[in-house]
Amino acid sequence: MKKEFLYNEIAGNIAHQIRNGVLKTGDRLPSVRMLSAQHGIGINTAKRIFLELESQSLIEPRSKSGYFVSMPRYMRLPLPEASKPLAVARNTEPNELIDSVYSNMARKDLTLFSIGVPSGDLLPLAKLKKEIVLATRGLKDGGTEYEPLQGNEKLRRMIAARSLNWGGRLKDGDIITTNGCMNALVLCLMAVTKPGHTIAIESPCYPGILQLAVSFGLKVLELPTHPVTGIVMDAFKKLLPKIDACLLVPNFNTPLGYCMPDGHKKEVVTLLAQKGIPLIEDDTYGDLHFGAERPKCCKSFDKEGNVLWCGAVSKTLAPGYRVGWVAPGKYKDQILRMKLIQSLSSTTIIHEAVGNFLLTGRYDNHLRQLRKTLQENYNRYAQVIANHFPQGTKISQPQGGLALWMEFPENIDTAELYNDALKKQISIAPGRMFTLQDQFQNCMRLCIGLPWTDSLGLKLQQLGKLACNL
Amino acid sequence: MKKEFLYNEIAGNIAHQIRNGVLKTGDRLPSVRMLSAQHGIGINTAKRIFLELESQSLIEPRSKSGYFVSMPRYMRLPLPEASKPLAVARNTEPNELIDSVYSNMARKDLTLFSIGVPSGDLLPLAKLKKEIVLATRGLKDGGTEYEPLQGNEKLRRMIAARSLNWGGRLKDGDIITTNGCMNALVLCLMAVTKPGHTIAIESPCYPGILQLAVSFGLKVLELPTHPVTGIVMDAFKKLLPKIDACLLVPNFNTPLGYCMPDGHKKEVVTLLAQKGIPLIEDDTYGDLHFGAERPKCCKSFDKEGNVLWCGAVSKTLAPGYRVGWVAPGKYKDQILRMKLIQSLSSTTIIHEAVGNFLLTGRYDNHLRQLRKTLQENYNRYAQVIANHFPQGTKISQPQGGLALWMEFPENIDTAELYNDALKKQISIAPGRMFTLQDQFQNCMRLCIGLPWTDSLGLKLQQLGKLACNL
Structure with missing residues (x-):
């Protein structure tokens, strides 16, 4: 015994x-x-x-x-192949699906594998609250006044200082703050595109970017994209003559989680600058690297001011704070004009508080912990997937970020899985949300930014069982 | 002796x-x-x-x-006549002038007669700060999470409750919150117009609205507008066939401060509904009535859901909070989609805090005091103008709001006055900012939302002297 x-x-x-x-x-x-x-x-x-x-x-x-x-067995789960979207712009928005998925976001009774942000349990709530109270009390006008048009000076200074981490040399004057990253992308698209223009993006792509592009009357050209290295360079070069603007998420892109190699970043920046095609770079996930080093950005290689580099604390600190920014290079005047027209000012108190938070170095402590948690979560998810999901399932190997992308055998329709899962209080993001084309019906994105618990593991197992039953 | x-x-x-x-x-x-x-x-x-x-x-x-x-002599100062813009869309933006005026906004060394918001000295700073601290501490997630897409429930409920004041019957479900009123207007324009459409507005008009319309590729049709009763109804009816959408500020419009008579409001709503032309109504100033009664809105007469009623606390409580809203009637789905695409969420903490503030009734106490101050300020300004400004100066008689509009004899160019005044640490808003046409060069707007002091009075006298010297 x-x-x-x-x-x-x-x-x-x-x-x-x-x-x-x-x-x-x-x-x-x-x-x-x-x-x-x-x-x-x-x-x-x-x-x-x-x-x-x-x-x-x-x-x-x-x-x-x-x-x-x-x-580990999950490490041997195969990777999805590079995507193969059509080389023409197609704009069939999966609106109903997106509406349904987004309408679940505020439901407290669901396990939200569908969200694209870290759970509040992974955020430094007490420290953030303290900063807001201090900023509210500290600002002479209680934050009731508009900010200067370019945005909170302290916040801009700290973002500029952090650009050293990725080989940038930004000054505070190079940066314009915004109401979160989506707002930065809105300003960029309004500044550098016109209705009817063709914009190149990754495929699969964050649905918000797809919808934004369509709402501005742009033609959306989805680029073949590899789950480890990002856009396929040959395809990109071939399609270059069709492109008026480019919007990429080169670091830990949602949903694939890839990180574009430096060589690709540099080549993309050079090619686009040669043609005078502006590059909007969404670097919201850049600080969430699983590896030791913060990756470079396309902006790191931007000599012409042709890259509009966008970021935010929405994926690292507080989605609900709406603190984002853009370093728009040579498009600064246009972006300032668009900000003046569209929003005048961000929320004064909150931008001040985040500026102070960055100043203290607490942000880096928090990021270290968050990155560790996300990486551990990926391993745990992958382990459950290896053991409880259908044979033949492929998964991404994100090098950072919040998302895990899965590709099921072709007979499994994730829109169907979405419906079945919802009945069990589980929400997922079906693959069709991430394209304007007829793709990814057998794929889905899972958020790894949830706190791991036994019950989360069981929910994931349950999801696998539902997929096996399809 | x-x-x-x-x-x-x-x-x-x-x-x-x-x-x-x-x-x-x-x-x-x-x-x-x-x-x-x-x-x-x-x-x-x-x-x-x-x-x-x-x-x-x-x-x-x-x-x-x-x-x-x-x-008093100032009460006998003549009113400007109704404006007479060309009956065709012209889009010559006075961008340089606007950029220059806006770039002064954050300068603490200037007397800012040019601003369009109340000074912080007229706002209930201590009470607002307290609400923000309470909201920050009270929210379980510290406000880090996104709001539900439609916005803070409490805030929407309070806005709906206040609609009784103007004969509205809104429910919280009718309202979508936004990042201030400009953001509401952005969403409305994106929801109901397409590039190339013609939009009818008042003349003179808030520059932000002009710039917004131009940035969306709209043709802007300026309507003849009377300083007491608003758009001239005969002209409006004649131009109706040219119009795809209409954006009006019927209550205490900046810069004229007029209040459209109920009969006009009702007729405008009826005519537009008959033609299926959407009406975007900016009611940001509606609570700033000098008279005893809160005026009705166009929305008060809206039976078809054809009026998108927009508001904010930016002109009454805190510009820097970015708290606005829209009751979009039958365009609700489109507005929700646009909000999802453009911003996802407002700043969670601040919207919660303003919701709480409205709940307590402190807002009405504050409004009573603010209205009294603004009306007294108008009288003081008008007295100085009567005594120290050029012979033949005409001024508006606003029935509420924050603006006083002046028309000088034709030989006085307010762009020149602007330059002269700036040298004396005084900023004004020249008339040309308020039109896309070749108008209002001898006009300007003064903000009456500054705390009256002897030194402000002297600055105003000094401005008058500069005008006399032109």
Whole structure:
């Protein structure tokens, strides 16, 4: 009895350490003899433990070298291939689907795998509240006055200072603040496009960008996009003559989570500058890198001022604060005019509070923790997906950000899965939302910015079961 | 010597009481005999005092009844005539002028007669700060989450409740909140117009509306507008076949301050509904009535849901809060879609705080005080204008709101006055800003939402002197 107990406990502990990344892929385990000596168990029990772990695909024997931690099964889940949208602009908006998914966002009874922002549980609420109270009390006019047109000076200074992290050399005067990143994109599109223009974007693409482009009367050209490296450069070059403007999310793009290699970024910036085609760069996710380094932006390679670099704290700090910005390069006058016309001012108090928050260095502490959580979450999600979702499911390997993209076998329609899941209080974002074309019906996006709990894991398992039943 | 001193003192005291409204137009003054007895002065001295006051136009004799306080001279300043814009759309934006005027807005060294919002000194800062602190602490997520798409429920409920004041019957479900009123107008224009459409507006018109319309590729048709009753109905009816959409500010419009008579409002609503032409109504100033009654809106007469009624607290409570709304009638779905695309959410904390503020009834207390101040300010401004501005100056008689409109003799160019005034640390809004046509070069708008002080009065006198020198 005691032996059986020990056997279970030791096997469980090792499995736990592997699943939680204490032991990592390729780590060598102790030998049978060492394990036996360490825990006072017999050689056969130690052998049984390794066989048990091997049967769970957690470890693998390598000839004459002992046991090693396996590449986890979820790491061996295949990647989706690069997307293959039509090379012509198509504008069939999946409005009904989008309306339905967005209408769930405020429902507290749902597990919202469909959201595109981090859950409040992952945000530094107490510190943010404190900053707002301080800003409210500290501002002489209580924040009732409009800001200067270009935006809060402190906030602009801090954004400029942070540009060093990605090889930028921005000054506060280069930056204009906005009501969140969507507002920055609105101003950029109004400043550099005209109805009838063709805009090139990634595919799949954030639905808000698709809708925005359509609402401005633009033709939307979806570019073939690879889940690890982003837009396919050959296709991009071939389509270049058709393009009047370009809007990319090169770092940890939602839904794919890829990060464009520096070489691609540089080439895109050079090609577009040569043709005089403006590049709107949405870098909202750039600070959410899983790797050690903050990736560069297209803006890092912008010598001509042709890149309108947009960002926000909506995905890292507080979606509901509506704090975003744009460094519009040579389009600064147009953007200032558009801001004057469209909004005059952002919310004075909140922009002041975020400026102060960035000033203290608390932002970086928070980002470190958030990135760790998101990466761990991805691993946990992937593990459940490997074990509970249909055979043949492919998943993205995001290098940062909040999204995980899944591609099911072709017979599975995620619009159907969406309906089934909703009946079980689960909301997902079906793939068709992320295109204006007839694509991605067997795909979906899951938000990994939710706090991991046993019950979240069970919900994800339940979702997998629903998919298996389709 | 003593007699001369007494004479000056008594005349000065009476003049002071008249100028400060202690004695009001039509009040009867004591008889010569009574004045003599009251002050122990001779009959002839008393007579001289009355003659002196009469020569200042402060009092007037009425046959056999003695002396009465005169209609003050400024009340007899003539009104500008109704505007006469061309009956075709012209789009020459006075951008340079607008840029220059707006760039002064944040300068603390200027007397900003050019602003279009109340000064912070007239706002309930302490109470507002308290509400924000309470909202920040009270919201479970610290306001970091997005609001529901339609906006803060409490705020919508309070706006709906207040619609009773103008004969509205709105429910919270009829209202969508926005980032201030300009954002509401943006959403409305995007929802009901297409580039190339013709939009009818008042003339003179708020520059933000002109710029917005031009930026959306609309043709702008300026309507002849009377300074007391608003758009000239005959001209409006004649131009109706040319119009695709209409944007009016019927209550205390900036810069004219007029209030459209109910009959006109009703007729405009009926005519537009018959033709299926949407009416965007900007009612941001509606609560700033100088008279006892809150005026009705066009929306009050809207049976077809054809009026998109927009409002905000930007002109009454806090410009920098960006709290606005629209009750879009039958265009609700389009507006919700546009809000989803353009902004997703307003600033959660601030909208919650304003919702709470409206709930307490403090808003009405504040409005009462603000209205009183604005009306008193108008009288003070008008008095200075009557005494220190060029002969032949005409001024509006606003029935509410924040603006006073002046028309100088034709030889005075207010763009020139603007330059001269800026050298004296005074900023004004030249008339040419308020049109896309070749009009109003001899006009300007002054903000009456500044706290009245002796030094403000002197600045206004100085401005008058500059105008006299042109």
